[in-house]
Amino acid sequence: MASVFVCANKCGKPATVVCIQCSHGIRLCEACFGVIHAFPALQSHTLFAPHKVCAQHLKPLNVRCVDCAVIVCVECAISEHQAHVRKLDESVTSV
Numbered sequence: 568m569a570s571v572f573v574c575a576n577k578c579g580k581p582a583t584v585v586c587i588q589c590s591h592g593i594r595l596c597e598a599c600f601g602v603i604h605a606f607p608a609l610q611s612h613t614l615f616a617p618h619k620v621c622a623q624h625l626k627p628l629n630v631r632c633v634d635c636a637v638i639v640c641v642e643c644a645i646s647e648h649q650a651h652v653r654k655l656d657e658s659v660t661s662v
């Protein structure tokens with residue numbers, strides 16, 4: 568763990584989840600995720616564990632680059648790993 572984020576809802580708890588559909592990949596605790604997404608318009612938002620999200624692109628890490636032996640997001644896959652052997656990682660879901 569390089570850094571600890573606190574919940575963006577300022578509840579004082581550590582942020583344990585991230586919403587990549589809210590602005591800038593908002594980091595929240597699970598309780599505040601529920602509070603912030605209580606509105607019907609936001610209920611399609613998906614909760615992700617921070618380590619399952621690309622910090623650079625705010626996309627789910629769900630593509631495995633076989634050549635580099637890393638898991639990357641689709642944006643990384645089509646840029647940095649374009650010439651590599653890649654597989655969609657079916658084991659990676661939203662948390």
Ligand SMILES: [Zn+2]
Nearest residue numbers: 586588589612
């Ligand atoms: Zn959201």
Ligand SMILES: [Zn+2]
Nearest residue numbers: 574578596599
């Ligand atoms: Zn919170």
Ligand SMILES: [Zn+2]
Nearest residue numbers: 621624640643
């Ligand atoms: Zn990426």
Ligand SMILES: [Zn+2]
Nearest residue numbers: 632635648651
């Ligand atoms: Zn690669």
